[in-house]
Amino acid sequence: xxxxxxxxxxxxxxxxxxxxxxxxxxxxxxxxxxxxxxxxxxxxxxxxxxxxxxxxxxxxxxxxxxxxxxxxxxxxxxxxxxxxxxxxxxxxxxxxxxxxxxxxxxxxxxxxxxxxxxxxxxxxxxxxxxxxxxxxxxxxxxxxxxxxxxxxxxxxxxxxxxxxxxxxxxxxxxxxxxxxxxxxxxxxxxxxxxxxxxxxxxxxxxxxxxxxxxxxxxxxxxxxxxxxxxxxxxxxxxxxxxxxxxxxxxxxxxxxxxxxxxxxxxxxxxxxxxxxxxxxxxxxxxxxxxxxxxxxxxxxxxxxxxxxxxxxxxxxxxxxxxxxxxxxxxxxxxxxxxxxxxxxxxxxxxxxxx
Amino acid sequence: xxxxxxxxxxxxxxxxxxxxxxxxxxxxxxxxxxxxxxxxxxxxxxxxxxxxxxxxxxxxxxxxxxxxxxxxxxxxxxxxxxxxxxxxxxxxxxxxxxxxxxxxxxxxxxxxxxxxxxxxxxxxxxxxxxxxxxxxxxxxxxxxxxxxxxxxxxxxxxxxxxxxxxxxxxxxxxxxxxxxxxxxxxxxxxxxxxxxxxxxxxxxxxxxxxxxxxxxxxxxxxxxxxxxxxxxxxxxxxxxxxxxxxxxxxxxxxxxxxxxxxxxxxxxxxxxxxxxxxxxxxxxxxxxxxxxxxxxxxxxxxxxxxxxxxxxxxxxxxxxxxxxxxxxxxxxxxxxxxxxxxxxxxxxxxxxxx
Numbered sequence: 001x002x003x004x005x006x007x008x009x010x011x012x013x014x015x016x017x018x019x020x021x022x023x024x025x026x027x028x029x030x031x032x033x034x035x036x037x038x039x040x041x042x043x044x045x046x047x048x049x050x051x052x053x054x055x056x057x058x059x060x061x062x063x064x065x066x067x068x069x070x071x072x073x074x075x076x077x078x079x080x081x082x083x084x085x086x087x088x089x090x091x092x093x094x095x096x097x098x099x100x101x102x103x104x105x106x107x108x109x110x111x112x113x114x115x116x117x118x119x120x121x122x123x124x125x126x127x128x129x130x131x132x133x134x135x136x137x138x139x140x141x142x143x144x145x146x147x148x149x150x151x152x153x154x155x156x157x158x159x160x161x162x163x164x165x166x167x168x169x170x171x172x173x174x175x176x177x178x179x180x181x182x183x184x185x186x187x188x189x190x191x192x193x194x195x196x197x198x199x200x201x202x203x204x205x206x207x208x209x210x211x212x213x214x215x216x217x218x219x220x221x222x223x224x225x226x227x228x229x230x231x232x233x234x235x236x237x238x239x240x241x242x243x244x245x246x247x248x249x250x251x252x253x254x255x256x257x258x259x260x261x262x263x264x265x266x267x268x269x270x271x272x273x274x275x276x277x278x279x280x281x282x283x284x285x286x287x288x289x290x291x292x293x294x295x296x297x298x299x300x301x302x303x304x305x306x307x308x309x310x311x312x313x314x315x316x317x318x319x320x321x322x323x324x325x326x327x328x329x330x331x332x333x334x335x336x337x338x339x340x341x342x343x344x345x346x347x348x349x350x351x352x353x354x
Numbered sequence: 355x356x357x358x359x360x361x362x363x364x365x366x367x368x369x370x371x372x373x374x375x376x377x378x379x380x381x382x383x384x385x386x387x388x389x390x391x392x393x394x395x396x397x398x399x400x401x402x403x404x405x406x407x408x409x410x411x412x413x414x415x416x417x418x419x420x421x422x423x424x425x426x427x428x429x430x431x432x433x434x435x436x437x438x439x440x441x442x443x444x445x446x447x448x449x450x451x452x453x454x455x456x457x458x459x460x461x462x463x464x465x466x467x468x469x470x471x472x473x474x475x476x477x478x479x480x481x482x483x484x485x486x487x488x489x490x491x492x493x494x495x496x497x498x499x500x501x502x503x504x505x506x507x508x509x510x511x512x513x514x515x516x517x518x519x520x521x522x523x524x525x526x527x528x529x530x531x532x533x534x535x536x537x538x539x540x541x542x543x544x545x546x547x548x549x550x551x552x553x554x555x556x557x558x559x560x561x562x563x564x565x566x567x568x569x570x571x572x573x574x575x576x577x578x579x580x581x582x583x584x585x586x587x588x589x590x591x592x593x594x595x596x597x598x599x600x601x602x603x604x605x606x607x608x609x610x611x612x613x614x615x616x617x618x619x620x621x622x623x624x625x626x627x628x629x630x631x632x633x634x635x636x637x638x639x640x641x642x643x644x645x646x647x648x649x650x651x652x653x654x655x656x657x658x659x660x661x662x663x664x665x666x667x668x669x670x671x672x673x674x675x676x677x678x679x680x681x682x683x684x685x686x687x688x689x690x691x692x693x694x695x696x697x698x699x700x701x702x703x704x705x706x707x708x
Contacts, residue, residue, distance in 0.1 A: 022701070023701065023705040024700055024701025024702060024705075026594075026705065027594065027595065027699075027701045027702030027704075027705065028593070028594030028595025028596070028599040028640075028702055029595055029599065029638075029698055029699045029700055029701050029702050030698050030699065030700045030701075031700050031701055032594075032595070033698075051529060051531070052530070052603065052607060053455070053456065053529050053530070054425060054452040054455050054456075054590065054591070055423045055424060055425035055452045055453055055455065055456045055458070055518075055520075056422075056423065056424045056425065057421050057422070057423055057456055057458075057522055057527075058421060058422040058423075058424055059421055059422075060414060060415070060420060060421055060422055061414070066414060067411050067412060067413055067414055068410075068411070068412040068413075068414055068422075068519070069409045069410065069411055069412075070409060070410045070412055070462060070464065070497060070498055070519055071408060071409035071410065071464070071498050072464035072465070072466045072498055072499060072500050072515065072517055073466065073500045074466045074467075074468050074500050074502045074515060075502075076468060076502045076504050076508075098408040098409045099409055101407070101408050101409065102407065102408075102409045102411055104409070104411075108424060110424065110425070110426035110517050111426070112426045112427065112428045112515050112517075113428075114428050114430060114468070114513055143424060144424055144425050144426055145426060146426050146427045146428050146515075148428045148429075148430045148706075149705065150430050150510060150513075150705075150706060151510075151705070151706070153507065154430075154509065154510040155508065155509055155510070155513075156504060156505075156508040156509070159468055159504075159509075159513070161426065161428060161466050161500075161515035161517075163426055163464050163466075163515075163517035165422070165424055165519065168411055173411075175405060175407050176406070176407070177405070236408070237408070239382070240380075240381065240382030240386075241381065241382025241383055241386070242382070245382045245383065249406065253406060284383075286382075344383055344384050344387075345381075345383045345384065346378055346383055346384045346385050347376070347377065347378025347381045347383050347384075347385055348378065348381030348382055348383050350381075351377040351378075351380065351381065351503065351504075351505070352502075352504060352505070
């Protein structure tokens with residue numbers, strides 16, 4: 001038997017970091033086995049994943065009235081690494097946050113890579129380590145996965161899909177449909193950090209030293225808010241399209257308008273400056289570690305207190321309220337006492353932001 | 355208000371099929387809304403999806419002892435359409451089949467697109483229709499989704515990720531670890547149809563009129579097999595890497611060898627001919643509508659009967675058995691009475707097959 005054709009079960013040659021992804025790493029052959037066994041699976045070891053079946057089998061929660069939350073998100077951010085985070089952290093936090101916005105406790109994630117032929121293994125290893133670290137920090141397990149490889153020039157380095165399953169407590173029902181005129185609108189911190197950090201890293205604007213992504217998992221902040229006992233109507237994480245897109249979706253669904261006080265919007269000074277310099281509306285820029293909470297009018301102060309008591313919510317602010325109207329408009333009260341209607345643009349100045 | 359900047363809630367212009375995907379379709383702005391509301395969401399309408407939240411909330415099954423199955427798969431097949439199927443059908447069937455291999459009843463799918471700028475909307479519409487048709491035929495619901503757009507040249511037309519959640523009946527535990535020496539190996543039909551059909555379509559070999567993908571959902575075939583009461587150890591769908599990769603994974607996990615009778619392998623004549631012509635080993639070629647079932651020795655005939663009684667299993671065959679050995683070898687008994695050790699290749703002659 002020739003040395004380059006070892007039988008099944010023989011020890012595969014160790015991966016070396018100056019290697020690059022080949023089409024064969026996605027073939028289902030021994031290169032695939034080697035990539036999985038040496039680089040990907042060890043980072044996420046847990047009893048479910050280690051069964052190495054094509055699916056995870058998971059014990060259901062036992063509490064009557066609990067429901068499942070299920071979500072999916074693909075990540076195509078460019079560049080892969082930026083101040084404050086990377087595509088791996090985004091992929092974990094983004095899917096956890098989509099679960100958390102239903103009030104769910106995140107439990108299990110899937111992880112699917114699409115890799116471009118020629119990708120340095122060192123980059124993949126760094127992303128895998130970041131995913132593993134983020135998942136561990138959040139107490140979620142990667143329980144199933146997939147890896148595909150496409151030819152050079154048929155993808156841009158690597159794309160990630162994470163899907164997630166979590167458990168929604170009995171009796172909890174959050175959603176845009178529950179929002180009523182008069183409800184208070186809170187934001188859990190500063191706006192536009194993520195989008196500006198990625199833009200600065202991509203375009204090498206030379207202002208990146210002060211701009212950092214806010215990518216963060218929000219499930220514990222949500223847990224704190226739920227624990228405060230406020231009448232919570234709806235949670236959204238204002239990612240692509242920013243706060244404007246999140247409020248627009250809620251307004252259309254709930255048939256309310258929103259009145260937002262521009263002077264109440266928390267922003268880091270460098271982000272505010274960069275937005276002014278670049279002519280970007282911070283309301284349209286993506287965030288990856290913030291939530292919008294809509295609560296009953298009388299609970300606004302208590303909700304604000306609960307958010308501010310958590311490290312990820314210390315810059316929370318009450319920024320406005322829902323109002324009658326039914327045309328789904330977002331009305332901005334400006335610093336000089338005027339008002340303008342915020343228009344969701346056709347497109348967005350910042351593609352591939354998450 | 356200028357005509358090209360309608361306020362929220364105004365009726366967006368209808369999509370026209372000779373349009374192409376723009377970066378703005380992934381921006382979170384109004385183009386994204388229009389794509390979702392006019393092209394994607396109507397195809398999959400159901401009460402969970404229609405809530406338009408960032409996650410699906412699902413009622414858990416009520417039977418004690420039931421567990422969840424959870425799986426993910428990305429699809430990058432090229433070309434997108436081929437005789438017998440397309441990327442949409444593959445994406446539904448592939449994830450359903452990964453759930454079915456645990457004996458799970460498939461219930462819910464997520465659907466995530468990565469689209470290349472410039473993709474004709476007509477192609478996306480055709481793929482969406484195919485996904486909807488396949489999901490409906492299988493009785494599963496698309497309950498959550500995501501759509502990203504990357505620049506021209508940063509992906510190849512479109513990639514799909516489907517993740518799936520299903521319900522595993524109480525007491526059922528299938529997996530490679532349960533396989534014992536002596537167990538019978540069955541295949542539910544002809545080998546290599548999918549891989550050859552995609553290869554022929556891609557390379558325009560001029561032999562494609564006789565080659566058709568076998569893409570099919572296997573959950574009902576599995577249900578029939580489970581209903582027959584046989585002692586079922588393990589199920590695998592031999593996709594990437596073919597039957598060889600599936601058996602190799604099981605052999606390594608169960609610490610058995612497999613002895614396979616080459617003359618017992620069912621194949622369509624045109625596929626056999628094409629494999630001979632192209633020098634491809636059909637054991638290494640992908641299938642998308644077949645399963646390998648490993649059953650207790652005494653149950654082989656009964657399992658074969660149950661498989662053959664179902665339309666998707668009518669060409670099922672008993673092809674070999676597990677044996678002592680523990681080196682994880684796949685031993686092929688050849689037509690002329692000899693034997694050879696099947697080696698899983700480093701790579702695979704057919705990239706982007708699923």
